[in-house]
Amino acid sequence: MKLILSSCDFRNEHSRQVILENLPKPLSECHLLFIPNEKATSDKVTGGKYHARMAELGFDPALVRVLDYADPAPSVGLDIDVLYISGGNTFATLDRIRRCGFDREIIRYIRSGVTYIGGSAGAHIVCGDISHVAKYDTPPMGMTELCGLGLTDLTLLCHFTPARGGHFDELTAAGRHAVALTDEQSILIT
Secondary structure: OEEEEEOOHHHOHHHHHHHHHOOOOOHHHOOEEEEOOOOOOHHHHHOOHHHHHHHHHOOOHHHEEEOOOOOOHHHOOOOOOEEEEOOOOHHHHHHHHHHOOOHHHHHHHHHOOOEEEEEOHHHHHOEOEOHHHHHOOOOOOOOOOOEOOOOEOOEEEEOOOHHHHHHHHHHHHOOOOEEEEOOOOEEEEO
8 A cells, every 4th residue: 555645746846756756657657547526527527627637747648547426437447556636625525435436446446556646635535534624624514424534544634834733733632643744745655
């Protein structure tokens, strides 16, 4: 299992460098499954919006698959090197993943050796308890399960600034294994 987690994924040079140094092969050769955030529509998936975005990051569009929440079956059992979830509303993105039944597939991919890139919401999603993120993201109406995929016991606090220091102190005082990530930091879990 290899998780590359950050606040800003490819959006700053440090995070980008950590990602590039920890991929199983050069970026342009990686078979990628991209899972878009809660704002994704089937039209955006089939219209190539996300393929173009991944090409801007350096992925070969011919090697990119994008999860369509309305039809997740084509994204099951792929031979991929990397699975990537970027930012957005942590709870709304996770809720969409769960509602289409793709949460188990993500876990299967990661446990089978696929490298995972998570930026902000994507970083939180792989953690166990993500209830603390409710200070920053609003869960969708009716969402009561505020736990992530449970692939790490860390409690990540992305986009950390001194203003979030009190929240970090609360988490550690409550016995959580909290890790603060500024927009310039990344963490690698293997």
